[in-house]
Amino acid sequence: MAILNSIRKKTAILILIIAMALFAFVLSDLIDTNSFSSEKAVESIGMVGDKKIDRVEFAKSVENYIQQTQGRSTTMQAVKQVWDAKVQELVLEEEFEELGIEVGRDQIIAKLSESLAGNPNFSNDEGFFDEAVMTEYLANLKETQPQQFQQWQNYEKSVANQVRREIYFNLIKAGVGATLLEAKTNYKLQSDNVSFQFVRIPFDKAEDVEVSTSEIKTYVKNNPKEFKQDAQRDIQYVLFENKPSQEDIAKAKADLESLLEEFKSTEDVSAFINMNSDVPYNARFKFENQLPSEKKQELLASDVGDVYGPYKSSEAWKATKLVETQKMSDSAKVSHILISTQGQNSQRSPEEAKKLADSLLNIIKANPSKMKELAKKFSSDTGSAEKGGDLGWNTYGRFVPGFNDAVFNNEPGFKGVVETRFGFHVIHLNELSDKSEMYKFADLVINIKPSPETLNEVYRQAGNFYLDAQEGEFASVAKDNGYEVKPVLGVKALDEQIPGLGAQRQIITWAFEEERSAGDIVQFSIDKGEIVVQLNKVIKVGLQNAQQASAKVTPILEKEKKAKTIMSQINTKDLNEVASQFSVRIQNASAVNMESPLIPAAGKEPKVVGAAFALDKDEISQPVEGQKGIYVIKLTQKTEAPALASYKDAALKETQKRMQKLQNPNNDVTEALKEAKEIEDNRSKVY
Numbered sequence: 001m002a003i004l005n006s007i008r009k010k011t012a013i014l015i016l017i018i019a020m021a022l023f024a025f026v027l028s029d030l031i032d033t034n035s036f037s038s039e040k041a042v043e044s045i046g047m048v049g050d051k052k053i054d055r056v057e058f059a060k061s062v063e064n065y066i067q068q069t070q071g072r073s074t075t076m077q078a079v080k081q082v083w084d085a086k087v088q089e090l091v092l093e094e095e096f097e098e099l100g101i102e103v104g105r106d107q108i109i110a111k112l113s114e115s116l117a118g119n120p121n122f123s124n125d126e127g128f129f130d131e132a133v134m135t136e137y138l139a140n141l142k143e144t145q146p147q148q149f150q151q152w153q154n155y156e157k158s159v160a161n162q163v164r165r166e167i168y169f170n171l172i173k174a175g176v177g178a179t180l181l182e183a184k185t186n187y188k189l190q191s192d193n194v195s196f197q198f199v200r201i202p203f204d205k206a207e208d209v210e211v212s213t214s215e216i217k218t219y220v221k222n223n224p225k226e227f228k229q230d231a232q233r234d235i236q237y238v239l240f241e242n243k244p245s246q247e248d249i250a251k252a253k254a255d256l257e258s259l260l261e262e263f264k265s266t267e268d269v270s271a272f273i274n275m276n277s278d279v280p281y282n283a284r285f286k287f288e289n290q291l292p293s294e295k296k297q298e299l300l301a302s303d304v305g306d307v308y309g310p311y312k313s314s315e316a317w318k319a320t321k322l323v324e325t326q327k328m329s330d331s332a333k334v335s336h337i338l339i340s341t342q343g344q345n346s347q348r349s350p351e352e353a354k355k356l357a358d359s360l361l362n363i364i365k366a367n368p369s370k371m372k373e374l375a376k377k378f379s380s381d382t383g384s385a386e387k388g389g390d391l392g393w394n395t396y397g398r399f400v401p402g403f404n405d406a407v408f409n410n411e412p413g414f415k416g417v418v419e420t421r422f423g424f425h426v427i428h429l430n431e432l433s434d435k436s437e438m439y440k441f442a443d444l445v446i447n448i449k450p451s452p453e454t455l456n457e458v459y460r461q462a463g464n465f466y467l468d469a470q471e472g473e474f475a476s477v478a479k480d481n482g483y484e485v486k487p488v489l490g491v492k493a494l495d496e497q498i499p500g501l502g503a504q505r506q507i508i509t510w511a512f513e514e515e516r517s518a519g520d521i522v523q524f525s526i527d528k529g530e531i532v533v534q535l536n537k538v539i540k541v542g543l544q545n546a547q548q549a550s551a552k553v554t555p556i557l558e559k560e561k562k563a564k565t566i567m568s569q570i571n572t573k574d575l576n577e578v579a580s581q582f583s584v585r586i587q588n589a590s591a592v593n594m595e596s597p598l599i600p601a602a603g604k605e606p607k608v609v610g611a612a613f614a615l616d617k618d619e620i621s622q623p624v625e626g627q628k629g630i631y632v633i634k635l636t637q638k639t640e641a642p643a644l645a646s647y648k649d650a651a652l653k654e655t656q657k658r659m660q661k662l663q664n665p666n667n668d669v670t671e672a673l674k675e676a677k678e679i680e681d682n683r684s685k686v687y
Helices: 002-009 011-033 055-068 075-099 105-115 131-144 146-175 180-191 213-222 246-257 260-265 269-276 293-300 350-366 368-378 401-408 452-471 474-481 505-511 546-569 575-581 606-613 648-662 668-676
Strands: 044-048 051-054 193-201 232-241 285-287 307-313 316-329 331-339 390-395 415-420 423-432 435-447 486-492 521-526 529-539 586-592 630-639 679-681
Touching (some): 044 075, 051 075, 055 075, 075 146, 105 131, 105 146, 146 648, 193 575, 232 452, 232 474, 246 307, 246 316, 246 435, 260 269, 260 307, 269 435, 293 307, 331 350, 331 368, 350 368, 350 415, 350 423, 368 423, 401 415, 401 423, 452 474, 452 521, 505 521, 505 529, 546 630, 575 586, 575 630, 586 606, 606 630
Antiparallel strands (some): 044 051, 044 679, 193 586, 193 630, 232 486, 232 529, 285 435, 307 316, 316 435, 331 390, 331 423, 415 423, 521 529
16 A cells, blocks of 8 residues: 555656656657658759759659569669669750750651651551641540650650750761771771781799889879779678478478368369469469479379379479360461550550451451551561561460460461450461360469478577677687678679678668678578678778789789889890890791781780881880780881772771760760769668
8 A cells, every 4th residue: 555655646757757758759750750860861862963863753763664664673773774864864964955955846746756657646547647636636635644644745855855865966976977087097007017026025034023012002092093992891691591490391291181182072173272272273284295394204194183292392292183184286376466555665545455456357357468467567566567467386375375365275267356464466376286185283282381480499599699799709609500601792882682692772771871880790580581790891982992902903013013124134136135035035926917916925915016117127126015025026027008099988987886886875975974074872872
């Protein structure tokens, strides 16, 4: 009673304490939510010059890209594609503005007439693109499908940008044509040649030299572009996999065995499997050569109604029942016309596509010879359209399900319309092969999964290791417990994949948090199980240090030092004396040109060949430092190619070569524009 009275007297204090705790909790959440940290306060995804890339718009573009690729792209792949496109767009946009490149409505219409040619939504009665028809179509689209109209406006904007880009690159192309003088120079580089004797003293003829840390630092400082480095992290991890125990494997088998008798006797196999199996009913007819090779003989020995199993397949126990057999052609020769719909590079609605397909079918039924003509004009499958819609011979199962069923469940001569995920197909079945036996097997599957007890044990082991590794040395603790440590070097901020683990952005994001330091340890739950990760090294943006650059710089500086040593030891121009001094032999190079400066047993040596061109006949050079050693050369012959009557053809070929390079979206021009811009990249702080 005394205790209760005491609690009553202090109720106000308790309420105050609880209120303060709740307030602190809410305040903490607010701080997190409102992003007072530098990472979460990012308003833009980046900057290109003085132009901001809005974070919200960028996120929408990423989502749209993922939808367009139908989920085949990961988030980080989409982020990279959208970023590259946006940066290129902005650097080019500034060029357009500086040059005053504008696009008029007439230019946009002209471009649209090219891309929309043949589309019935924008064609007149003669089948040609008509701006008036397009205007009427868009007015109706704006009223009935505003979202589709917005997509059209975005499309028009992209067309306008494409036209501006073409104008810009046409201006560049006008200035990259090769002159007659350039053509003459190239001709002489390719056709003039020299022959000479030479002595090559390999660098290893000099004594070993040492390269100091300070010399490496100086080289890096003087060549900063070669040693720029992105922020990187080195990590190591131990993975505790969610693997089923022997008890889990035995239980899955027992679960399957308990269902076998009913599986054998049931008449509604589909319903039974969908109710009891971990894999839904998906039995389809297959030919003998399509059955799994590991169990083919056992399965073919079955009669209809027989059940084979249980047997272990990958991470599951299975029992397989032969449901039905039939005879079917194993291949077919078929033609089609594909009428694609919205979302499949087309502006047609499904209703419009179906109407057009039915109309084409009626024409073909009345006159089958029209198939080729109509396929070339209307089919969205450009590969077969060029062949008049002919898909050639294809095996059973090669086509998407609806198309496949229509082909193989009918007789030659069949004509019809089938809808698939690609659109509407007008099909003409030309021929079928002879029929063969087919089998329909149904699988009852019980997956082998780790039990809650197994998962708890995995989590416990990972947790214990995490605690022990914080107290001791990561690798030593792992070794003591028999765990494998896997290192991952050079992880970058925008990486997505970790070797052996797949996509693991959460781990990479953790490693790049500003407060992280070498030695930090964390435990994550991932699809494969539990993982304990340690951050080993933090490498910041900037130049490589001497240790990092050593592997590249040391051989360069060693070669420079050895070259000076060898050159200082050569005090004669007599090739025989030089050869004797360094125990090498005199060699010959014949008809070498500057376009392909190849020297026997040495490969490309442009500096040496250039020195030969500077000599007069029988003149001997000073020592020349090449890629593979020090050379002393004696010119024996110089042959100048005869002048051409005209260098126009050579100039034209060089111009075409330069033009071809500009066709690449990531050509030298756009890359140079990017390098000239100050680009701020905040992607790793958001994704």
